[in-house]
Amino acid sequence: MVFFDAVRAPVEPxxxxxxxASDALVAFRVDPAAGLDSAEAERRLQTDGPNELRTSARVPRWRKILAQFQDPLIYLLLVAIAISLGAWAVEGATGAPIDAVVIAAVVLLNALLGLVQENKAENAVAALKSMTAATSTVWRDGELKTVPAAELVLGDILVLGEGDAVGADARLITATALRVSEASLTGESEAVFKDPATLGGDVPLGDRLNMVFKGTAVVQGRGLAVVTGTAMETEVGAIAGMLERTESEPTPLQKEIAGVSKLLGITVIVxxxxVMVTIVLVNEVSSLADLVTVLLLGVSLAVAAVPEGLPAILSVVLAIGVxxxxxxxxxxxDLHSVETLGSASVIASDKTGTLTRNExxxxxIVTASGQIELTGxxxxxxxxxxQGNHEASDPIVLQEAxxxxxxxxxxxxxxxxEHGGEWQIQGDPTEAAFLVAARKLVGVTERVGEHERQGEVPFTSERKLMSALARHKEFGELTLVTKGAPDVLLGRCTRMQVGTDIIPLDGTLRRKALADVEALSAQAFRTLAVAYRRYGEQDRHEAEVIDEADENALVYLGVAGIIDPPRAEAAVAVAEAxxxxxxxxxxxxxHPVTAARIASDLGISQPGEKAVTGARLDELDDAGLRAAAGSASVYARVSPHNKLQIIDAMQAQGxxxxxxxxGVNDAPALKSADIGIAMGITGTEVTKEASKMILGDDNFATIVSAVRQGRVIFDNIEKFLRYLLSSNMGEVFTVFLGVVFAGTLGLAGAGGEAVALPLLATQILWINLVTDSGPALAMGFDPEIDDVMSRPPRKITDRVLGRRMWLGILAVGLVMGIASLLTIDIFLPGGLVDGSDSLxxxxxxxxxxxxLAQLFNAFNSRSDTTSAFHRLFVxxxxxxxxxxxxxxxxxVVELPLLQQAFGTASxxxxxxxxxxxxASAVLWFDELRKLLYRSIRKNQPTAAPRG
Incomplete structure (x- = not known):
């Protein structure tokens, strides 16, 4: 419930x-303790619109439909329709203009397919965008709720914490050690300490300490703020207004596809x-009807030879894969980041939670009298x-532990x-480790339950300690319990627990305790020590309020060795990479020792290889840094600046x-990397925003799986390019060679026609319609055929259509043309083989x-090296x-209506x-080519060059 009226008064900028801050609360009629109620938030959302930056206006459907016809190749088809209608009118307009009707139907159907493909691509992108939408924590209906940032409204009470992305411009109400990085807005690299106090006199944007702004990031502390600006009415919205017309740079793949399409367009028009000139010269073209036939054939051949739907198919195939x-x-x-992902040559991974379980x-546990090992x-x-390899039985060691x-x-x-048999934690994983271990020793949980907490001195990175005051529920005894970094804690201890005795902590005992800590660290354990202080009757009253001064004269209990175990699947994934x-x-x-141990266990580094520390990197010059980036496998104790250094040095090496x-400090490196990968579970909103990919399970194995999928997607792009281009070349060779060798094949003068063509214009358009879109799109669903992880990464500079691929395209197209023309010759009287059928x-x-040859070719094209029969039915x-x-x-061959339209016979x-x-000759030719290629490459250790 809110204590203001439900209806919000108009708020002027x-x-x-x-x-x-109280003025903003009154103006937006909101109770900071409860927030808006859901109904009012919904009303404001409907009134003001979503909290999203304005994007380009959505293209109306009619313009999308019209755009399908705005292509030079479609213009050629429209010219063909005009020519056909003109010839039909000159000849007396008798009967239906079959050619014009068929060509028009092809144009309309092609437009429909293009529209459907574009919609699929847009829907795929929209679905992915919704999966990565930012969220914000707000007070609504008196409860803390997480809502999409797009649903924030004026008057919402934002709850800000470390790692959050600020979802809207807001006036601070409270702030505790709150620092916000505003580099994205002001260019100032240093995070800004925020203070809710009202400012006197206007100040620049970077000095408005009582405001937080959309698109910035909380790097420390917490705060409460009331939203005062959303969408384009934010500071970042003002910048977006100036940039919204900026066009993104196409990726190398997009550029190459566009270049190939342009080259093919020019080539096939030539x-x-x-072909048209050759037909006119070889045959006696005297009538207008014959001339129209030649023109229609030339236009249709130009249209059919170029895969005009290639960009749309590319987007759909990418969307399917993504x-x-x-x-x-x-x-x-981003769809086109897939090509970069498949080319990754280095994966720089964080350790915790990605390579390890983050559990x-x-x-x-090492104490004065010995140590125990806990399994699980x-x-x-x-x-x-x-103890050793046997169940622990020493009562003194067990008591100390x-x-x-x-x-x-x-x-x-x-x-x-525990929920449904699954154990879950809330809070810091290191602290949770004590709760789990306590349940493995008899009586520990019960002992803890006998006490209640009276106060706390929270952990800080400066003190490296955390203390809590325990009061025994039955006897009322007060005990201060402290845990923290062993070296710091030992400096606060004066005595040590040995069995049931408490003895002075002399130099010998102190050195032994530190040696125990070093031994655990050498085994890659993180260490936390525990100590206590028991209060007597005389100082019980003073102890009811504790502070840092109480963390002295402690009794040292021992140290726990904690480790984040490696993921079992991570080692397999590293080997696969x-x-x-x-x-x-x-x-x-x-810690460098911990990092080196985990890296060695996972196979990232060689046993004994040491980690390069951030301090060492700071000492290196450019040449030394490049050398380290080229050889080191483990970097530890690194700063955000060091991460950027490492990434930049690796990229400089190609x-x-x-x-x-x-974390927030990873965002600069993620943005600098070719593929920034954010953690979906533990990642902050800032890292997700800076990244190009998000791991839903925070698992390193998923990265390697994604690289595999990226390579499969790129293979599928090559497949449909190989298929489309070789099939279209088959049509070009069929017509061109059929005209040039018309006399040899028996086509010259066949059927009494002055221009006896191997294919009619409408038949070429039919082939283009039936065999191009469906099989090409289906290749986007093709699973892995070749072992994509057995070859080195593809270089960004490698061409999609290389020399070997072009040779294969032309060879297969030539075989298609020859097979089609020989079939005509077999059935036609005269020629190389004397047949008896009509033209x-x-x-x-x-x-x-x-x-049929093009359909055989679809199965050929699934791999440039592997047999078409491999995984044939997948x-x-x-x-x-x-x-x-x-x-x-x-x-089209057997139905009378279609026979008339396409000039076919049963x-x-x-x-x-x-x-x-x-038609199967295409299959056997390609099988023989692949067999010869595999035989040549069999004994060569390197992977085949990309084609």
Whole structure:
């Protein structure tokens, strides 16, 4: 409930930094303790609109439809329609203008397919955008709620904490040690301390300390603020207003596809002109009808030879692949980042939570009388208590260990709960480790439960200690329990617990305790020591309020060795990355010894290899830094500046770097990396915003899986390019060679036609319509055919269409053309083989052979090196597209209405058998080519060059 009226009075734009926070609360009619109620928030959202920066106006559907016709190749088809209608009118306009109707139908159907493909791509991008939407914590209905940042409204009470992205401009109400990074807005690299006090006199944006702004990031502390500006009425909105017309730079893949399309367009138009001129010269073209036939053929050939739907198909294939990755917990925010991901040559990974489980586990407890080992990992409180290789039985050591765990569990703000058999924690994982370990020793949890907390001295990074005051529920005894860094805590201790005795902590005992800590650290354990101080009757009253001064004259209990166990699947993933030619490095803020141990266990580094520290990096010059970046596998105790140094040095060596991160300080490095990867679970909003990919499960294995998927997606792009271009070349070769060798094939003068063409214009358009879109799109669903992780990373500078790929495209296209023309020759009287069928039947057979050959080619194109029979039935979509194309071809050959429209004639079983046999020549030719290639490359260790 709010204590103001539900209806908000109009709020004029104002300089809120010059007014008290209470003024903003009154103006927006909101109770800071309860926030807005949901109904009022919804009303304001409807009134003011979503809290989103304005983007380009949505293109109306009618303009999208019109855009499908705004293509030079479509203009050619429209010219063909005009020519056909003109010829039909000159000849007396008798009957229906079949050619014009068919071409118009093809144009409309092509536009429909293009529209559907674009909508699929837009919907895929929109779905991915919703998966990565930012959120904010607000008070609503008297409760803390997490809402999408787009739903923030004026008057919302923002709850700000470390790592949060600020969702809207807001006036601070309270702030505790609140620092905000405003570099994205003001360019000032130093984070700004915030203060809710009202300012006197107008000040620059960077000095408005009582305001927080949309798009900035909380790096420390917490605060409460009332939203005073949303969407374009924010400071960042003002900047966005100036930038909204800026166009993004196309990726290398987009540029190459555009270049290929342009080159093909020019080439085939030239070829079409050459074909038309050749027809006129070779044949006696005297009538207007013959001239129209030649013009229609030339225009249709130009249209069919260029895959005009290629950009739309590219977007759909990318979207299909990216959504497949999202289902595997890897959300790629930009479709075209996939090509970069597949080219990654270095993965720079954080340690905690990515390579490890992020489930801190106590594995050792060392006290004055000895040590015990606790087995089991994670938060399930199951495991053994061992001394050596046997169950622990020394009562003194067990008692001392119990006191360490009891103290660490009491001076603790974490919670351990069980839900449906799954153990979960709330709070700091290191503190939770004490709660889990306490359940493994008999009686520890009960001992903790006998006390209640009276006060606390919270942990700070400067003190490296945390204390809590325990009061015994039955006897009322007060005990101060302190845990923290062993070296710091030992400096506050004067005595040591040995069994049931308390003895002075002399130099010998102190050195032994420090040696125990060093031994644990050498084994990659993180160490936390525990101590206590018991108050007597005389100072009980003073102890009811404790502070840092109480953390003295403590009794040292012992030290716990804590480790974050490596993920079992991470080692497998590291090995897989190495097999793929990808170098894996660890960059962490953790202790060098711990980092080196984990890296060695996972196979990232060699046993004994030491970590390079941030301090060491600071000492290196540029040459030394490049050398370290080229050889070191582990970096520890690094700063945000060091991370940027490492990434930049690796990129300068020509590497494509994928970098993981979760904290605010990782954001600059994520943005600098070629692929910034944010943690979806532990990552802050700032890192998610700076990244290009988000891991839904924070798992390193998912990164390697995403790289594999990125390579598969790129392979699928190559597949449909290989298929489309070689199939279209088949149409060009069929017509061109059919005209040039018309006399040899028996086409010259066949059927009494002055211009006896191997294919009619409408048949070429039909082939383009039936065989291009369906199979090409189906290849976007193709699973991994070749072992994509057995080859080195693709370089960004490598061409998609290389020399070898072009040679393959031309060779397959030539085989298609020859097979189609030989089929015509087999059935046509005269020529190389003397047949007995009419021109219509022979041409229909050649037409059908070309369609079937392109469908065979679809299966060929799934790999440039692997047999088409490998994993032949794994892509049901491709089989569906092929079956549909065959059904449509049967219809166009056998149905009278379609026979009239496309100039076809019925074929008997013998004709169909010959067509299938001749079309399969494409399959056998490519199988032989692949076999020869594999034989040549068999004994060569390096992967085949990309084609």
């Amino acid at each position: 104002t300089a809120w930094h010059l007014r008290a 070829i079409a002109i050459v 959504q497949r990755m999202a289902r595997r917990n890897a959300v790629v925010k 801190m586990t106590i594995g050792r 990992t994670g938060y399930r409180p199951e495991g053994q208590v061992l 119990s006191m360490v765990l009891a103290g660490g569990s009491f001076a603790n703000n974490a919670q351990l709960t 190495r097999r793929a030619g990808i170098r894996v490095v660890m960059i962490t803020g953790d 590497n494509v770097v994928a970098m993981t991160g979760d 219509d039947v022979a041409r229909t057979a050649g037409f059908t052979t070309l369609v 892509n049901k979509w491709l089989w569906g597209a092929a079956v549909l194309a065959v059904a449509l071809q049967l219809a 074929l008997d079983a013998a004709h169909w058998a010959v067509c299938i046999g001749m």
